Amino acid sequence: MSVSLETIKDSLRIDDSADDVLLTGYLNSASQFIKQAVGGDESYFEDNSRFDTAVIALASTYYTYRMTTLTGTLTVLDATMNALISQMRGEVASLEESQSKSS
Template structure:
C-alpha cells in the first residue's frame, strides 16, 4: 500500500485543484473516488511486502500520484456512467502508467535482500 508520504500528492486538495472545484459539496464523493483510484492502481501493480518501499521511491511516486489523480478525475467526470447502462472505459493514461509501474515493480521484485538480481 502507498505510504502517507507518497500518497500526499494525490490528496483531496490536489484533486479539487485539478478538477477546478472550489466548494466542499462533493468532498465526500471525491474522497471515495481517491480511495477507489488508489486501490485500483495498487491492485494493478502489486503491493507485496518484498518491495514495501516501492511506492516511496521518487521515480515511482510521481507516476503513482498521476495515475491516482487521473483515475479519480475520470470517476468524478463520468460519475453517471458508474451507475448507468453505458460505461466509460478507464482512460489510456492510467493504463499506460500502470504498465510502466508494473515493469518497475517487477524489476524491484527480482532483487534479493542482498541487493543482487535473481
C-alpha cells in the same frame, strides 16, 4: 495517501466543498485499484510521481463519468492511467527480480 483532496480539487478545478466526501472516496478507491493492479511493496508507492499521477487520472475519471449508461457504446478506460500502471508494473517486476538475485 500521496494525493490530497486539495490536489484533486485543483486538478478538476473545483472551488467548493460540496463533493469533498465523494472525491475522498474516489481518491481512496483509485489508490487501492492502482496498488492492486501494480502489485509490489507498499513502500514502492511512497513519493512516487507516477503513482500520484495515475491516482489523479483515475479519480478524475471516476468523478467526471459518475453515471454510466449503456446504449451500445464502448467506454474506453483512461489511457494515461493504463500507461502509468503498465510502467509501474514493469518497474516493480524489475525491482523484485533484482532483489531476488541479490538474495
